[in-house]
Amino acid sequence: MERVSAVAILDAQGVVKGWSEGARRLTGLEAADVVGRPARDLLAEPPAPEGVAALTGTAVLRHRDGGAVPLTVTACAVLDEDGRPDGYVITAGPPDRHEPTLAELAFQQASMSMSVFDADQRYLRLNDVACKVMGVPEDVLLGRPFPETVEDEVHSRGFLWHLRQVSETGRPLRYESFTGAPALNREHAWTTEMWPVRDPSGELIGTALAAFDSSDQYWARQRLALLNEAAAAIGTTLDVVRTAEEMVGIVVPRFADFASVDLFDWVLGAEEPPVLTGTDIALRRVAHGSVTEGTPEAAVHLGEVDHYPPFSPPARAILEGRVIQSQAGEPAFMRWVAERNARAPAGRRHRVGAHSMMAVPLRARGTTLGVAVAVRIRQSDDYGADDAVFAEELASRAAVCVDNARRFARERTTALALQHNLLPRGLPGQAAVEVAHRYRPSGSQAGIGGDWFDVIPLSGSRVALVVGDVVGHGIPSSATMGRLCTAVRTLADVDLPPDELLTHLDDLVTHLAGDDSDEVAELGATCLYSVYDPVTRRLSLAAAGHPPPAVVLPDGTAQVIEVNAGPPLGVGGLPFEAREVELPEGALVALYTDGLIEDRDRDIDHATAELCRALTAPAESLDALCDGVLKAVLPEDPSDDVALLLARTRALGADRIATWDVPPDPERVAGTRQAATDQLTAWGLDEAAFVTELVVSELVTNAIRYGAPPIQLRLIRDRTLICEVSDASSTSPHLRRAHAYDEGGRGLLLVAQLTQRWGSRQTGSGKTIWAEQPLPPV
Structure with a gap:
């Protein structure tokens, strides 16, 4: 390319309007001598007509000393807003070329784009790389202002502003930009160094720049920033589908124009991973996204199962455990697209513009969970090696989050199943109370808690109402809850008073945690019995660190029963105190765990008042009232499990109870037995008279012989016929097998054989021996 030595600017009439330093050196004429004069006055001889028509050729100028100066001249028209020539930029140089210097060769062959502008930001010189970037030869740009050579007005304004800053301030600067270029098919990142050019006298005569294409470094920083963003954006919830959607949201649109995530069905359920073979791989689509609204590139609907043949990139990625890349024109890519389009629903075929794809296996902890696919349509660059490394790192992070969500879902399902199996499903029949219950598991990431409840029939038509809460969440808490629930049922069968039962239960919890002090907190629990x-x-009730129950009386007034709650189970140190209250028939007792009224954002007193109001609301049934209470008191997203047990009290009338005081005289046994028989006749239970006579005779005789007065006999007609004999002795009888020659010891064995069940319980004044027998069918 020809080096420019001089530049002149002419208006439409051929009058000189601008004169460069190079023109002064070639002709010896100062700008003041030339500007304003017709250009033809500077010619030593008329130009050739063909040169004037072609705006290029050889012209002979008159030197100041009178000599002739032959120059190779090129004219470039400057157009006005109507497209008509408004002047010309004349560039000229000596016709003979000298050998380029080392500096000139270095400038021309530099690996970065280099350009030189005059003080008005017109091109004076470009090297080969700059011409390649601009997409035109040097002579097309010489003399033209920079803004006329680019179409990006935004970039043009920023670039031009920096060029002018260098010209006006005379200081170099660095300019970083992300933009395209006329000859480039996509935008690039540029780091441009600009500096002033001065003549030997120090006067600023132009501006030079060197632009370095830093796209590789730019995209590396973008990928790193995207990974950092993914670390915060993926895995915000412990939900498998939501985690997959978050991954797609990171990838589209900055890394891909379309992306999808397919998982094995076992990831979404509780099954174990299958053994992968060479057959078609079945995957379920859980998330996809696109830069185009409606995601037309998706060949599979969300939630559907698709089968990938072994040759397809997704199947290969899973089977080979590595990133599979494929580009348009490759046989594997074209085969995959054709196969997808053949099976895709109408309107969901891959567009022709898809030119590059990548399939990445989702692997976590040595297990393959599924595959992620990224496709580029609008983005012009194909996926490269750096993109594969980025995709593998992103997929690895996302797979761990998906696996965490899968494990949480599996543990939650297991804990919930364990919880449901341990909680009472069908409450036993009894006449003391009408009950309804609800269990609401927590929806938080902490998992299922250890809340539980139980209704335990006791002797004498009594019933035990229990609620408890094990500290912690997950399977360990559910398992501990099951152990405590079993322990409470065992202790309740002994008919211990509430405070004594909690004391034994506290000892059990302390014993369970005794082998490992770190488990004390996990085994800690609260309980209301x-x-x-x-x-x-x-x-009668006692509490171990548990909220007190609420009671609604038949007149509609609601209140909380004040209980001196002892410490939680497993803490020890203080005794438990029992309280006893008398309730009218039809009273409603509400037992619940702390998750119903306690929350970090709620006032417990306000929540308790809301509970009392909700309990007084009219409802068709206790079940409906349970639902109403949960809806009124619980927040939308409770942070803890909730167990609620409602019991409406009943009372046994005097017509169903018969009581006799028995003198401590063996001769009075017959009269007592006859009184019991007469009562059964009055109740219409003659068929039970024979067994009842034997039971009454044996229990009353034992009380007279081994007990202490006062002695009392009580018959209760409930769902079973209950016979109770009480005395003032605390010594409990024991069932034993009499030997062949023993004169006694067969009485209790006979009672046990003839009745449905029997037992004894301690009372405040002694003990009570009881026996139950089924009532004959009506």
């Missing part, structure tokens, strides 16, 4: 007697209508 209460016993209701429908004969006396009394409710």
